[in-house]
Each structure stands twice: as C-alpha cells, then as structure tokens.
Amino acid sequence: MSRNVIEPGRHVRVDVPASSANLGPGFDSLGLGIEIRDVVEASVEGDRLIIEVEGAGAGEVPLDDRHLVHRSMLALWERLEVEPPAGLKLLCRNEIPHSRGLGSSASAIVAGVAAACALVRGELDDDSITLVNDVASALEGHPDNASASVYGGFTSSWFDEQDQAWRTARPGLHPDVDVAVFVPGFTLSTDKARAALPAQVTLADAARNAGRAALLVHALTTDPGRLLPATADWLHQENRRPAYPASMALVDSLRGHGHAAFISGAGPTVLVLGVGESLRDLSAPNDDWILLRPGIATHGVRVVSHNSR
Numbered sequence: 447m448s449r450n451v452i453e454p455g456r457h458v459r460v461d462v463p464a465s466s467a468n469l470g471p472g473f474d475s476l477g478l479g480i481e482i483r484d485v486v487e488a489s490v491e492g493d494r495l496i497i498e499v500e501g502a503g504a505g506e507v508p509l510d511d512r513h514l515v516h517r518s519m520l521a522l523w524e525r526l527e528v529e530p531p532a533g534l535k536l537l538c539r540n541e542i543p544h545s546r547g548l549g550s551s552a553s554a555i556v557a558g559v560a561a562a563c564a565l566v567r568g569e570l571d572d573d574s575i576t577l578v579n580d581v582a583s584a585l586e587g588h589p590d591n592a593s594a595s596v597y598g599g600f601t602s603s604w605f606d607e608q609d610q611a612w613r614t615a616r617p618g619l620h621p622d623v624d625v626a627v628f629v630p631g632f633t634l635s636t637d638k639a640r641a642a643l644p645a646q647v648t649l650a651d652a653a654r655n656a657g658r659a660a661l662l663v664h665a666l667t668t669d670p671g672r673l674l675p676a677t678a679d680w681l682h683q684e685n686r687r688p689a690y691p692a693s694m695a696l697v698d699s700l701r702g703h704g705h706a707a708f709i710s711g712a713g714p715t716v717l718v719l720g721v722g723e724s725l726r727d728l729s730a731p732n733d734d735w736i737l738l739r740p741g742i743a744t745h746g747v748r749v750v751s752h753n754s755r
C-alpha cells in the first residue's frame with residue numbers, strides 16, 4: 447500500500463513549554479505547564495537529515511537520527527502512515543534546562559510530534575492535539591510532563607483502557623496561583639531517579655497520596671489556601687531522597703516555613719506553588735541555585751508558523 451508523502455518546501459515552527467510533573471502527590475499523572483519555551487523549526491529540504499541545536503543540550507545531544515525531536519517526528523508519521531521525507535532540516539533553540547526535572551525530554555518529544563503533525567496537516571485542531579498528546583505520552587512512557595507541554599495549565603492524565611490511548615483533563619487553575627522555581631546547577635537523569643523507586647508501596651501510603659492528590663485538584667482550582675497539605679507525598683520523594691539530598695533539604699526548609707514546596711518531576715529542581723504575596727519573599731539558598739519566576743504556561747505547544755495547506 448502506498449503511503450502519503452510530505453512535499454519538499456514544507457516548513458513549520460513550533461514552540462513548547464517546560465513542565466513540572468507530580469506536583470507532590472500526583473505521581474505520573476498531574477502536571478503543570480511552565481512558561482520556559484523551546485522552539486523547533488522543521489523544513490523538508492535536501493536529501494539528508496541536518497540538525498542544529500542552540501542553547502540547552504548544544505554539544506551534548508546527538509545530531510543524527512538518534513535526536514529525540516527527530517525520533518518523535520518519525521513516531522507521528524508512522525501513526526499517520528506518512529513516508530518520512532528523505533531530506534529534513536531541524537533547528538532547535540532550547541531554553542529548557544536538561545535533566546533538571548522541568549520536562550525537557552517531554553518538551554522535545556511534544557515539539558517533534560507536533561511539528562511532524564503540522565507538516566502534514568497545517569494548523570493543529572482539537573483532534574490533532576489529542577493525537578499529539580497520545581503519541582507524545584506513549585513515547586515518554588507516562589503522560590504527566592508530556593500532557594502539560596501539550597495543553598499548558600494544570601493537567602490530569604490517565605491511560606484509557608477502552609480507547610487504548612492517553613487522555614487528559616484540564617481543571618481550570620485558580621487565577622491567583624503562581625509558581626516559583628528553584629533550579630540547581632546539578633543534574634539528575636529521570637532513569638536514575640526512577641531506579642530509586644520500589645516496585646510496591648503500602649496501602650496506607652497509597653491511600654494518603656490519593657487523598658492529597660484529590661485535595662490538590664481542589665486547592666489548585668478553588669482554594670489555594672490548602673496548597674501546603676495538598677502537595678504532601680508518600681510515594682516517590684522520600685525514596686529518592688539519597689539521589690537529591692540538597693533538593694529535599696530545600697523542600698523540608700520551605701515546607702517548614704509554610705510554603706507548598708515539592709520536587710519538580712524526577713528532580714532535582716524544587717517548585718513552590720502559592721499566591722503572589724507568599725512567593726515574593728523567597729530567595730535562592732546559596733550559589734548552587736537559581737530562583738526563577740517564569741509563570742505558569744497558559745498555552746501548550748503552539749504552531750507559530752507553517753506553509754502547509
């Protein structure tokens with residue numbers, strides 16, 4: 447059976463936000479878009495793959511067919527039964543720091559899947575965004591980071607057994623909620639952080655986490671005054687403490703002072719959720735940390751420009 451092709455000359459530019467996963471108790475399901483963006487430009491041209499990277503990851507990530515953005519584009523074209531073009535140029539301008547717990551790998555995957563979809567379809571309608579979310583979440587292996595980068599805002603995601611697809615709900619954020627982000631100079635790979643987790647947890651810990659995850663939806667949508675108890679977790683952070691002791695020390699200190707602090711994703715970045723006033727007095731504990739106030743990304747991945755029909 448012949449597959450669809452993408453004509454030479456097609457071009458697309460997308461931008462994609464960073465994300466924070468887990469938000470304390472919502473392990474592998476809850477996420478928040480963070481307003482730090484990578485930009486990917488993709489052009490169908492020439493007869494080989496050319497990849498240029500500026501910013502985060504430059505000189506570190508592979509510039510051949512192992513590149514995460516490119517691999518993600520192939521996955522989308524496979525799903526749509528589209529023949530990958532012989533020549534493709536990718537320009538990646540990266541602001542999201544790698545291996546810090548701000549979802550850089552999920553953002554790269556979402557950017558690649560969205561760019562590949564836009565090269566075929568042009569603007570991404572709701573069905574296309576649903577497809578991007580499913581393909582990107584499957585590639586990442588869990589949906590929390592990917593869905594927050596796809597949709598922005600606050601996301602709650604799950605695998606739908608009937609549809610055999612990743613799905614996402616987007617509870618409306620309370621307008622006063624803001625975020626402070628403590629980014630350390632050191633890194634931790636998600637693979638290493640996941641290896642620190644036990645295969646089983648107690649029923650008591652699972653029940654406590656479920657209760658706080660439910661409370662977090664209430665706190666983020668309706669009652670931010672509940673954010674401190676709503677961000678408590680018993681599933682992943684303590685088990686990973688030896689992998690990021692300085693991050694846990696910062697979380698302990700901030701929570702001791704009443705701030706809703708937790709490890710962002712697999713760490714080692716620390717996030718604080720709160721309403722404006724409560725975040726204003728925060729400062730970096732020492733020179734190992736940078737304190738950012740990037741804001742919550744209200745939009746997810748965007749097709750900034752394209753020339754597809």
Ligand SMILES: Nc1ncnc2c1ncn2[C@@H]1O[C@H](COP(=O)(O)OP(=O)(O)OP(=O)(O)O)[C@@H](O)[C@H]1O
Nearest residue numbers: 514544545546547548549550551554635636711712
């Ligand atoms: N923009 C990118 N382009 C290419 N590869 C990337 C990009 N961003 C991340 N990666 C790859 O993903 C790795 C980082 O993934 P990892 O899951 O360990 O961290 P993270 O996604 O930044 O954090 P977390 O998933 O905990 O939020 C990088 O070392 C690199 O190999």
Ligand SMILES: N[C@@H](CCO)C(=O)O
Nearest residue numbers: 467473474636711712
């Ligand atoms: N839920 C994931 C996020 C990191 O990608 C974890 O904590 O391992």
